[in-house]
Amino acid sequence: MKRFAKLFSRRIGVAPGSIVDEPRATGQPVEMTLFRYNADFIEEQKIPAEDSLEDLTKDGRILWLDIPGVHDSGLLKSITRRFGIHPIAAENIQHTGQRPKADEYGDQLFLLLHMLTWNMEEKTVETEQVSIISGRDYVLSFQEHPGDVFDPVRRRLTEGLGRVRKMNADYLAYCLADAVVDNYFLVLEDLREEFEEMEEQVLFEDGPDPSARVHALTRELLSLRRAVWPMREAASALMRGQIPSVSEEVQIFFRDLHDHIVQIIDWIELMRDSMKGLMDSYQSKVSNSTNSIMRVLTIVATIFIPLTYIAGIYGMNFEIMPELSWPLGYPAIMGVMALVAVGMLLYFKKKKWL
Amino acid sequence: MKRFAKLFSRRIGVAPGSIVDEPRATGQPVEMTLFRYNADFIEEQKIPAEDSLEDLTKDGRILWLDIPGVHDSGLLKSITRRFGIHPIAAENIQHTGQRPKADEYGDQLFLLLHMLTWNMEEKTVETEQVSIISGRDYVLSFQEHPGDVFDPVRRRLTEGLGRVRKMNADYLAYCLADAVVDNYFLVLEDLREEFEEMEEQVLFEDGPDPSARVHALTRELLSLRRAVWPMREAASALMRGQIPSVSEEVQIFFRDLHDHIVQIIDWIELMRDSMKGLMDSYQSKVSNSTNSIMRVLTIVATIFIPLTYIAGIYGMNFEIMPELSWPLGYPAIMGVMALVAVGMLLYFKKKKWL
Amino acid sequence: MKRFAKLFSRRIGVAPGSIVDEPRATGQPVEMTLFRYNADFIEEQKIPAEDSLEDLTKDGRILWLDIPGVHDSGLLKSITRRFGIHPIAAENIQHTGQRPKADEYGDQLFLLLHMLTWNMEEKTVETEQVSIISGRDYVLSFQEHPGDVFDPVRRRLTEGLGRVRKMNADYLAYCLADAVVDNYFLVLEDLREEFEEMEEQVLFEDGPDPSARVHALTRELLSLRRAVWPMREAASALMRGQIPSVSEEVQIFFRDLHDHIVQIIDWIELMRDSMKGLMDSYQSKVSNSTNSIMRVLTIVATIFIPLTYIAGIYGMNFEIMPELSWPLGYPAIMGVMALVAVGMLLYFKKKKWL
């Protein structure tokens, strides 16, 4: 929950729908990438943050402008102005940490997604907010940092694979969202492997108490869940045509996306159940082991305590204890003790405690 | 969860709605079966994968083409082209492991179902994806492997039983879905028998800890649940006429299918409850047994510990211990001990601990 | 769950909507009862299964044909033909064990209900499927066995009580459903008495572990729940006029039926909560008792173990142990023991463990 606090405290008291000026030059300068394409033509171009966006010509082509950084408030403002982005959308783009959603502002589709990556070393799911704005003939994608999951889309664009070059901007927006969701499967797979390794250890190798690891893994799973769950609703709105800027043709693709999201949710729930099951198994194992120990103590103690008492009696120093001088006193009492012990063992046997 | 990972990692990064070329010739060649029928006529034909499908004539009859294998991407592509299957549907057919659903693409009804079989030896439920596409006068059924649950439908077709020969393609699609769902009852019955055997052992035969078996059975039950649950929604859409390519006459049959699905869900929930109840019973049994043992130890120890202490006193070697030389010292102290023991027993009796 | 398996395995592979021929003559022959009435007239008639139904005349009267048995497939077929029953409805009538529902086939209202009776001796709820078909001027009621809960309706019909004679067939269908639901209250009352008797025993009479009985009672309650729960939806559809063959006048009566069903569901939930509460009480009682025993052991042991050790010391046989020859050694050591004991008791008292 660490980043959450900072994100929001910064925004408190600011007029809704405003881009906050960042005084410090945070991080490296943002280098945007522009794709300009139609069915027959494609051109890729790097655009530094300082360049003016005013003279972006389209020539009947579709533009995809990828902005890998939202910390440059000056750049954000100029893009907002150039493409007529609604202030609330702009605010959501800058103040990352928002809930995933699909909204419409005028004729622009606004998609806010969480791009997840599995950090192998720290075994955590890292979240990065991706905002996608799709207009009539352009798509803007805003990321927090350089590095993303869109390479397959880029390859399909440049190599002209699939139908992406032949379709409109809304299909490109779908492709980006689809790439983000596809990546969830990889994250889920990493989580699953982590889980199965743990399961192996707990069930077959007498590993240590897994609660801390299960706890940590659950937290990561919840990150995934928090990214996916709100998208269900969003994808449902998109597939049902509630957002008119998505064409009917692309709605079918969003229906497929919706199916994937629902499937991910199913797997998440299944994995939560499995983790709960693993914890139950571990606890039942621990409790069985404790029970066995207690049972042994109980039986040992229950048998020997009376015997020790008998021995104690004949350890008393009374001057007149007739049994002590009987020639067969010692073997007799040993026999009595043996009888007591065997009797108790039989009783335990009968009760199925042994 | 093993197959899930592979299925999806293969697809990541591929353009949505495309059939992936499989480089290796996986498994045996696919041999399709074609039924061509109307009320008066029926013909069955085996079609090897190499045959061209372009010259499939219909002559006013209904075609049912059954394709028992989706690993031949060339075949899939030619079928897709021949019958105008939507790319998203085709992708769902090839990349098995999808969620069950009922969709409509143009005038085609697309049903995706999980065909379940109970593997007697490994005591697992095996899942196979069946995709059914039904157009105006043809039905296509795609399976992962040869071998299915459609034999009763085939028999009714060839022998002209029931109304299948007299009705349209949508009714045949219903019949196939119905055969899949009917089979769930058999799987459920197998799970039930497995459960009852286990119940018998746990409750009456002092069997071992059933948690592992209950755990395994729950997992199989969840497979069934995962197959059935999404179908409820699908069947509900079909019975309410939300998919126009299903005629009103057939909607009534889908309503019956919906009732069956709901009933299966009811039974699944009931069985989950029963398994939970069984676990509770087992744990309560174990805990009762542990309690009884503890109780015995407690009572034995509580009685003998003070007695042993008394014996210990008279085992001390002090030179001056007047009791030791009393003629009746020994019987007196034995009497005292007896009194203590009886007193404690009475106390326990009064407290209802015995 | 025993009957469930057989019921459905019989049906698997059969064409949907077909009546299965029963080769054996199962049980006794079915004797139907026919009521023919209007506001001024009523006539009751026994009709053997062999009789032809073709010449059933109505003469502007309403018919109620009660068929107390569905095992005679020939009879079922002839009724189906005579009254134009939809094949799916016919199948549901024959293959009992269906989920309760209210459907419409053409202008026929089809009600499927579970008639419950409380078996005093085995303390189980017995379920019998009742199917009611109501057309414009006739009502058919199918039961599994002779013997039912419709006697009050018959009395009102023959004696002309209430408004049943003056109204249409849909009202008679309502009356039959109402009689079935009314009977649920009696079953619920039986279950409640059973529960209260058990509660009495557990809470005030130190009865034995009630889990088995609670388990059994819960199972019976779930039978009731399974009968009632789906009827809520059905009654809701009926009262809202979603089934046009029910007149507006009768919808108000179905609203009342709906209220009764909801009330039964409320009571069932309340009783489940109460049973859970009873189990909690019992477990808390058992655990309190175990705790008390453990506490006594703990205190006894904690006091006597050190004392026994002290006694043990002076039971050692060292040649030089000065205390042993002190004249007041024995009383002194007894005093030390008393001090230790009293000190521990005071400590326990202070800690509120006594």
Place this chain on the structure above:
Amino acid sequence: MKRFAKLFSRRIGVAPGSIVDEPRATGQPVEMTLFRYNADFIEEQKIPAEDSLEDLTKDGRILWLDIPGVHDSGLLKSITRRFGIHPIAAENIQHTGQRPKADEYGDQLFLLLHMLTWNMEEKTVETEQVSIISGRDYVLSFQEHPGDVFDPVRRRLTEGLGRVRKMNADYLAYCLADAVVDNYFLVLEDLREEFEEMEEQVLFEDGPDPSARVHALTRELLSLRRAVWPMREAASALMRGQIPSVSEEVQIFFRDLHDHIVQIIDWIELMRDSMKGLMDSYQSKVSNSTNSIMRVLTIVATIFIPLTYIAGIYGMNFEIMPELSWPLGYPAIMGVMALVAVGMLLYFKKKKWL
């Protein structure tokens, strides 16, 4: 659950919508109260049950007839006839113990409410059914017994406070319902005080096991919940204008009533949570105390058992035990014992068990 059984068993088998004749003269005769008012005029009148209601004139005024008793079936029948009450409504009025609801019969609004009172002595919530029927210019209120929560309404009527005299009959019906709901707050307050007293005892005064009291209080809270929960739906229907006989002006008041009901439900849920929390606190307290005792026993036993064993060794009577004749044997062995004891204490300290 005691009254429930009798109420319903009486009704079983009776024609739906009929008033059952009560053979015995139950309780005292019913004395009705009639208010006749408009904005400028008000008149209060006592009407014995025997009086004819046929000549009740209205003269353009609104009538409020309060009937504090539903056991007089003759009276009920005459009122039913006089005001044209629907038979189902009449049946609901007579057979108390119904679920709260708001229905419409023709142009009559029918409200069925539970009036609750807190019985100080038995610490139970007592439930009385109040049925309100409101027509165009009259309101009928049926209660089970004399004595109610309507005095504030009566005072406002007679003194002309608020807007009740200036508005229509539906507003008076609202006022009665509002008085019933207002009283829930008082009952809730009583329950809260009861709870806080208990909480005080458990948390700070080492009171006894509160489960029985919590159990009892939960039961009373559930009575309240059962009265309120169905009213939420009813009030929601009333505020949304689903019942046309409620004017738009009064709908706003029912919206306020709905808010109150939702608030009561919130408080009930909060109180249930608090009670659960109290039980958790108590159990954690008990379990902590048991743990402390066990810990003391464990440490005492673990230290003294080995020491006792050592003492036991030197209490053996072997003829040749060299240590026994060593001059420093006794102090040496005492030193060994001290070392063992100190070593164990240090070990426990290190493990943080002390």
Place this chain on the structure above:
Amino acid sequence: MKRFAKLFSRRIGVAPGSIVDEPRATGQPVEMTLFRYNADFIEEQKIPAEDSLEDLTKDGRILWLDIPGVHDSGLLKSITRRFGIHPIAAENIQHTGQRPKADEYGDQLFLLLHMLTWNMEEKTVETEQVSIISGRDYVLSFQEHPGDVFDPVRRRLTEGLGRVRKMNADYLAYCLADAVVDNYFLVLEDLREEFEEMEEQVLFEDGPDPSARVHALTRELLSLRRAVWPMREAASALMRGQIPSVSEEVQIFFRDLHDHIVQIIDWIELMRDSMKGLMDSYQSKVSNSTNSIMRVLTIVATIFIPLTYIAGIYGMNFEIMPELSWPLGYPAIMGVMALVAVGMLLYFKKKKWL
């Protein structure tokens, strides 16, 4: 729950929709603040409670009248009259402790919110009801006490920041609601810090039983939840245009508010889960520690009890015990004891109990 009782008991029996006269002069006199503004002009003015509000001129400007106190019933009445506030709204304003909601009365939007502040010292969330009424060109805000969270709005108004001066009264109402919700993030942040401090202590510093603190924190979290949860519904109604007095332009802002509320709810749920997890961790830690102690006792006791018994045997005083006079009797028996001990240790090792 303390304030709840008083608030409502005061209202019981009063006519719905009436302002109750408060006999005592409660607290200090209320000093209102008036903002009068349009895009070009702004004026701030303090108005004592005694001033007449009748001559409040608007001159085409928007008024914001902030009333920091609802205990002055005279003032409330005069405002109600001046601005035509619906009696039910007025009652809700005066009787604080209502559920948050968004209603519409005629052309007035009525927002009822809970303003929360975190009391650092008592570590509690303090709740204050804020009622906002927005008409065509005025906004009224009622608070319980002076001091609020509206300073950022005031600053934006006076300094002309953002778009508040250029828009209508409904946007100002939104700004006030937004300021209230923004503040929830701060409260949530305070709760989070409190939680993380506690977590640190429990997990890494062997802190004391955290249940009391977790209990207290949960209670505060529930306060927040109770404030936020009903607002979800309210914001949802506002964003969907169900309340016509909110312009379409401002609906988009309420959609953003809705997103914030949903996000807060998500965080609350996450924090509840985390607290549950912390309690689980603590209990598992405690139970592990207890288990370790028990295990040590068990092993020590199980080993020494038989040994002590053996020593007891040879402490018996029988005259004829041949072993006692064997020259190697003592070392032999010591060897036997060592064998027994080692054997048990090996057994425990094999069983993995050590």
